Amino acid sequence: MSDPQTDVEYNVRNTVSPELFDEIIGEYLARSERAVQGLRGFTDIYYDPHSQQKLDVWGVTDDPRPVFIAIHGGYWRALSRHHTAFMARTLDSEGIATVTVDYGLAPETTLEEIVRQVRAAVAWVYHHGAGHGLDPDRIVVGGSSAGGHLTGAVMVPGWQRALGLPETVVRGAMPISGLFDLRPLVDSFANEWLELDIERAHALSPLLLVDGPGPAAVIAVADRDGAGFLTQTHRFHDAWAEHSPCTLLVVPDRNHYDIFLDLADSTTALNRALVGMINGLAEQRSPAG
Template identity: 90%
Template structure:
């Protein structure tokens, strides 16, 4: 049995009408298809031999580019990389490549395996990105909702070395309207497909693993988001700010679903924050290369 109050706090489908939800999800796909049409890149790359999951690379050029690894949401059980490329053309115009990532979906895929897969995707970018127009020293990750949680699992320490990665492989991060402490979900409707107990939820919670320096982050949430998502975003920002540079961004006039689309619009605060973060990495990268 789920807890009714927890269900209210975390059931963001109830924060928008069914018609608006369907409209926004359709817009994810339509705008993604439009954004990548004619854009230079590589598609249908198997990044993980074990799971046979794929990624796409968009917005490449003749010189290695910083890369934004975009991770889709869908409460870990829906959507795909094809819904998550809408920012690719806007970022291409800024000299930034985009990688969109698929992962196995719950309940068929346990959450531990989903986390392993997105980490494997980052490992692919680091080890093979240079052959696909990507700069492995300028990797930024981001995603919305479940993708925000998965972004958090890429920010924390402790997973990089077994994959042959430096501790700072992720240089910047933008979790958007994510969940960072999964323990409340054990008593929620979402556990129907997650099947978590408290111990597993604790082990999969970035908020509880944020115990050392990590990447620069912009931690964002919609001001019309669900109460649980707003609270968790603030808590994660406060925990991350104890040891790493980060900014809390509450985006006005946005809900849990349409906030993500702001990354496709260069006039929005969210897009500008991402570009500034990546440009800052580029400046530091250029300065480091100039040292004798």
């Protein structure tokens, strides 16, 4: 049985009407399709032989570009990379490439495996990105909701060496309306598909794995978000800021779902923060290896 109060704090579907939810999710896909039309890129790349998951690369030129790896949300059980390319044309105009990533969905795929897959996607960009117009020394990762949690999972230390990566492979990060301490979800409706216990939730919680310096980060949340997401965003920002450059961005007049679309609009604070972070990366490059 789930805890009713926990369900209230973490069930963000109840923060918008069903009609608005359907409209925004439809915009994810429609805007993504329009954004990539005519953009130079590479599609349907198998980035992980084990899972056969795919990624797409958008907005490349003959010169290596910094890259934004966009990770979709959907409470780890819905959506795809095809819903997550809506910022590609706007970033292309700023000289930034976009990589959109699929991962296996719960409950068929465990959360440990989802995290492993997303880390494998980062490894693919580092090891193979140079052959696809990407600069492996200017990788920024971001995502919304479940994608915010998965962004946190690549921000923390301890996993890079096993994939042949430097600790600094992720140079910048933008988790948006994410969850960073999964222990409350053990007593929530979401555990119907996550099937977590406290020990596994602890091991999968970026907030509990912060251990020294990491990438610069903009940690963002909608001001109309769910209570649990707002609280966790503030907690993760405070923990990350103890060791690393970090900005907290609470976006006014946005909800849990439409905040992500701000990345496609060059006039928004979220887009400007992302572009500013990427433009601020050091230009020095080391061999991708």
